[in-house]
Each structure stands twice: as structure tokens, then as C-alpha cells.
Amino acid sequence: MIVVIDYNIGNVRSVCNAFRHIGCDIQLSRAPDTVERALGLVLPGVAAFGYAIEALGSAAELVRQAAAAGKPVLGICVGYQMLFEESSEYGPHQGLGLVKGKVVALPAGQVVPHMGWNRVDLPGDMDLFSDLGESKHFYFAHSYYAQPGDERAKVAYTDYGFALPAAIQKDNIYGVQFHPEKSGRQGLKVLQNFYDLCRRRA
Amino acid sequence: MLTKRIIPCLDVKDNRVVKGVNFLNLRDAGDPVELGARYSDTGADELVFLDITATIRSRKTIVDMVERVAKNVFIPFTVGGGVQSVEQIDELLRSGAEKVSVNTAAVQNPNLIAEAARRFGNQCVVLAIDARRSKARPGHWQVCVKAGSEPTDLDVVEWAAHGEELGAGEILLTSMDADGTLAGYDNELNKAVSDAVNIPVIASGGAGNLDHLYDAITLGGADAVLMASITHFGDFTITQMKEHLRDRGLPMNL
Numbered sequence: 001m002i003v004v005i006d007y008n009i010g011n012v013r014s015v016c017n018a019f020r021h022i023g024c025d026i027q028l029s030r031a032p033d034t035v036e037r038a039l040g041l042v043l044p045g046v047a048a049f050g051y052a053i054e055a056l057g058s059a060a061e062l063v064r065q066a067a068a069a070g071k072p073v074l075g076i077c078v079g080y081q082m083l084f085e086e087s088s089e090y091g092p093h094q095g096l097g098l099v100k101g102k103v104v105a106l107p108a109g110q111v112v113p114h115m116g117w118n119r120v121d122l123p124g125d126m127d128l129f130s131d132l133g134e135s136k137h138f139y140f141a142h143s144y145y146a147q148p149g150d151e152r153a154k155v156a157y158t159d160y161g162f163a164l165p166a167a168i169q170k171d172n173i174y175g176v177q178f179h180p181e182k183s184g185r186q187g188l189k190v191l192q193n194f195y196d197l198c199r200r201r202a
Numbered sequence: 203m204l205t206k207r208i209i210p211c212l213d214v215k216d217n218r219v220v221k222g223v224n225f226l227n228l229r230d231a232g233d234p235v236e237l238g239a240r241y242s243d244t245g246a247d248e249l250v251f252l253d254i255t256a257t258i259r260s261r262k263t264i265v266d267m268v269e270r271v272a273k274n275v276f277i278p279f280t281v282g283g284g285v286q287s288v289e290q291i292d293e294l295l296r297s298g299a300e301k302v303s304v305n306t307a308a309v310q311n312p313n314l315i316a317e318a319a320r321r322f323g324n325q326c327v328v329l330a331i332d333a334r335r336s337k338a339r340p341g342h343w344q345v346c347v348k349a350g351s352e353p354t355d356l357d358v359v360e361w362a363a364h365g366e367e368l369g370a371g372e373i374l375l376t377s378m379d380a381d382g383t384l385a386g387y388d389n390e391l392n393k394a395v396s397d398a399v400n401i402p403v404i405a406s407g408g409a410g411n412l413d414h415l416y417d418a419i420t421l422g423g424a425d426a427v428l429m430a431s432i433t434h435f436g437d438f439t440i441t442q443m444k445e446h447l448r449d450r451g452l453p454m455n456l
Contacts, residue, residue: 014298017273111400115325115371116204117247117455137205137455139278141300141325159203182300184242184277 001025002198003038005063005079007055011181015044015076018181022188024195030059040198041066045078049087049103049144052078053095060096067098072172072198074128080168080175081146089144098173100150106143110161113143118158120166120178126154128167128174130193136186138166138178145177172201205455206419207247207426208443209404210433212237213254214283217263220254221430223382225350231434234267239274241433245440246277247455250303250374250404250428252330253283254349261290265297272298280328280374291318295326303328303374306347309354309361312368319369324401329370333358333391334378343377343391350378358391359398366399373399374428377407382431384410392422404428412438412446419452 004016006028019026019042027034035041043063045052053060067073075083084095087103095103106112117137122129129136140158146165148155153170157163158178167176174194180187212219212234219237220228231237238249251271253264261284268281281294282303291302308314308329318327332350333343343358362373375395377388387408396403405424409415409432418424432438441456448454 014272017298018276021273021276113325114204116207116402118204119455141278181276182278184245188276 001027001038002040002042002195003035004028004042004044005035005056005059006030007052007057007059009045009047009052009055011046011077011179012044014181015042018188018191019195022192022195024191030062032062035062035066038066038071039202040072040074040194042194043073043075043079043082045076045080045082047078049078049081049089049095050091050093053082053093056082064096064098067173070172072174072194072201073098074194075175076181077142077177077179080177081144083168083173083175084146084148087144099148099153099168099170099175101146101148103144103146106145106160107162113141114145114160114164115141118160118166118178120156120158123154123156126156126167126169127197128169128176128190128193129156132186132189138176138180138183138187140166140178142177146175203453205247205453206447207404208415208440209248209250209426209428210241210246210440211250211252211406211428211430213252213430214264214267215255217267219434221382221434225378225381231430235270235274237434238271238279241440242275242277245444245456248277248426249275249279251279251281252303253281255283260284265293268294268297268299282328282330282374288314288317288321291322291326295322301326301328301372303330305330305332308365309345309347309356312364315365315368315370319371324369324371327370328372328374329362329365330374330376331358331362331365332376332378333388335388341390343394346378359394362395363398366401370401372402372404374404375406380408381406383408384431386410386414387418387422387424387427389417389422392418392424396423402426412443415443416447416450416452419447
């Protein structure tokens with residue numbers, strides 16, 4: 001069973017729908033005993049960083065504990081951004097600090113939000129991208145982006161006038177800036193890959 | 203670089219997808235959830251569902267449909283048709299839509315766009331415009347409301363620019379003259395509007411072959427092309443459209 005962390009924020013339902021569609025046993029919860037039993041955790045997210053981290057509240061500690069115990073954690077969009085140390089969106093906010101790096105505004109000169117389908121170059125050694133080839137398009141919708149500063153993290157990039165980090169993997173911590181639950185077949189495959197790696201580890 | 207988008211449009215009446223010519227003579231094109239799921243599986247970039255029944259009684263039906271669509275469609279989708287209020291927009295977004303389009307209600311109350319953009323973000327608000335060539339003023343288009351049945355005094359290009367100022371994140375621009383004719387998009391219209399705004403313009407109405415799609419993007423300046431007849435009735439698959447555009451040099455999600 002995979003647990004999607006329930007913290008009353010948008011797109012949670014879409015993420016659950018997509019996992020159910022691929023035949024994954026999924027539960028929306030923030031109950032410590034349910035999170036304890038999960039093979040892996042998913043941290044979805046839309047809205048502003050500060051709002052999301054506040055809404056996450058005490059569940060942040062559950063995510064940190066699961067991460068420290070080696071449980072696979074997948075952050076999506078703002079959920080991915082929250083994996084980092086801090087964000088400057090509407091003032092400084094602390095993140096979960098599971099990956100070194102910070103979240104900053106997209107640079108001037110590009111249309112903001114970065115919204116639509118963009119091609120991500122897929123490193124062969126990132127688990128989420130197994131069997132997806134060298135590159136695929138994914139659906140993005142965001143105005144801030146993470147700058148990973150962690151030498152232990154693998155990073156996949158997309159081109160948005162500069163090399164924009166689109167996904168990370170650090171040990172058991174995974175994150176994607178794009179929305180796999182809205183990226184058609186290839187997006188469902190990313191979720192399938194996460195589900196598979198959770199089951200392999202169990 | 204962002205890709206150009208292929209967006210099938212599903213006009214929904216009494217829980218069925220229908221398609222007409224110049225907004226009339228509707229033909230049945232299937233179940234909205236099944237058809238939506240098929241497009242999601244076969245590579246469409248986004249979908250638009252327009253409730254063309256749009257009566258008070260149909261509101262609950264459309265929310266139910268959106269919830270069922272969200273369980274089967276894994277690409278972004280927009281819902282519109284008869285949307286009157288910020289509360290209705292909220293309900294549709296909560297039911298699983300990424301974006302909601304407003305048309306008649308925005309003409310009657312432009313503040314609806316501003317309110318919705320403030321509350322949900324510009325990216326959630328699509329301004330849909332039904333445009334008809336003006337007989338009185340050549341080279342101009344009139345905004346029509348109530349499913350195209352009622353012409354207004356608004357000029358399409360001015361209204362689109364005003365919509366952007368108010369906070370619309372995208373313009374869904376339908377040529378009533380071209381709609382369903384398969385004779386090509388009105389690219390003068392598309393060009394006039396895409397030159398006047400910085401937000402993406404979705405060209406709609408008139409797609410009949412693959413070159414029409416290319417022309418709407420290159421001549422019309424559209425960021426996305428919307429179509430119904432040529433894909434619902436099986437003339438072209440999504441992949442055929444995308445391969446054609448890619449082979450002619452456009453960035454596509456393939």
C-alpha cells in the first residue's frame with residue numbers, strides 16, 4: 001500500500017486517481033499508524049509553498065521519519081519543492097530539508113508560469129524513468145523552481161531558456177517538478193516505476 | 203521549449219458528445235468519459251469539455267461528469283459552458299478540472315474573470331470567445347454570447363486584450379463562421395487576437411485537414427489548436443496530427 005499524504009490541498013484527488021488507475025493500492029491519510037504500514041509515501045502539492053508547508057503541519061515529521069527509515073518518498077510539484085531546505089516564495093519558508101538546495105522564482109525573460117508540455121532528458125540511472133527512453137514530454141505548471149545543491153542527488157533537466165531541474169533522486173527520496181498524474185501515458189509510467197520500486201524494496 | 207498543443211474539444215449535451223456545423227445540426231459522437239479516456243490514452247495534450255446544455259438542471263450532471271472524467275483522464279482538462287460564478291468555478295476545479303472557461307457570464311460581468319484569477323490563479327481561468335465576422339466593420343469580429351445566439355457590441359480583439367488585463371490565463375477563440383465547416387481556421391482572426399495578447403491563444407473552429415492545424419499555429423500565431431469533427435469521427439488520429447506538425451518543424455509532445 002502507498003500512502004498519499006492528506007493535507008487538504010489541491011490535486012490530491014488527481015494523484016490518487018492516477019495511482020488507482022495503474023492498479024496500485026493507495027490510501028489518502030496522515031494517520032501515523034497508516035503511514036507506518038505504507039511501502040512508500042507520496043507528497044503531492046499545489047498552491048504557494050508557505051501555504052502548503054503550513055497545511056502539512058505535523059505530517060512533516062511523519063514524512064521526515066519515513067524518509068530517515070529508508071521508505072521511498074515521492075514529492076510532486078510543490079510537494080517536490082518542499083523536499084528542499086527553503087523557498088523564497090512570498091518570503092522565506094523552511095522546507096523539509098531532505099535534499100540540499102533552495103526554491104526560487106523562475107528567472108525574468110521567460111513566460112511565468114512555466115505551463116505546458118516540456119521535454120525532459122532522462123538520465124538512465126534514475127529509477128523513476130526506467131523504460132522511458134532518453135527523453136519524454138511531461139506537463140508542468142509552476143512559477144518557482146528548485147535549485148538542487150546536493151552532491152548526492154541525481155538531477156534530470158528540461159530546457160526553459162536555461163537548464164531547469166525537473167526531477168531529483170537522492171537515495172530513497174524522489175521528486176518531480178512536473179505533474180505525472182497529468183502527463184498521459186508517460187506520467188502513469190513514472191508512477192508505476194515508483195510503485196514498483198516501493199514493492200521491490202518491501 | 204514548450205510544445206504546441208493538440209486539444210480535442212468535446213461539446214456535451216444531455217451527457218453525450220455532439221458536434222454540429224456553425225453551432226447547428228448536431229451529430230452524436232459518443233460518451234464523454236469514454237471518448238475523453240481514449241484521447242488521454244492516445245496522446246492528446248489537453249481536453250476541453252463544453253456543456254452546451256448549460257441549464258440550471260444540467261449543473262449537477264456536469265459536476266458528476268467532471269468527477270468521472272477525472273478518474274479516467276490523465277491529462278489536463280478544461281470545463282466550460284454556462285459557468286456563472288466563482289462558486290461554480292470552485293466546484294468544477296475541486297471535481298478535477300485544471301481550468302474552467304467562462305464566456306457569456308464574463309461579458310455580463312467582467313469582474314468574474316478578475317475574481318476567479320485572484321482566487322484560483324490566472325492559469326485556471328480560460329476566457330472563451332465566440333467570434334463572428336462583422337458585416338458592418340470589415341476586418342473586425344463581434345463577440346457573440348449565449349452559445350453564439352446573441353451578438354454584442356464588443357469587438358473580439360479588444361475584449362481579448364481586456365480579458366488578459368483582468369487576469370485570464372488563456373484565450374479559447376472560436377470562429378463561428380468557420381466552426382464545423384472543415385474549411386480551415388479563421389487565421390486573420392487568430393492572428394489579430396494573438397498579436398494583441400501575451401497569453402496563449404487556442405484556435406478553434408474550422409479544422410478539416412492537417413495543414414489547417416499548421417496554418418493556425420504559423421499564420422494565426424496560435425499556441426494550441428482545438429478540433430472536434432476531424433478527430434471524433436475518425437478522420438485523423440492524434441498521432442497523425444502530431445507527426446504532421448513535427449515533420450513540418452513544430453515542437454510537439456510525441
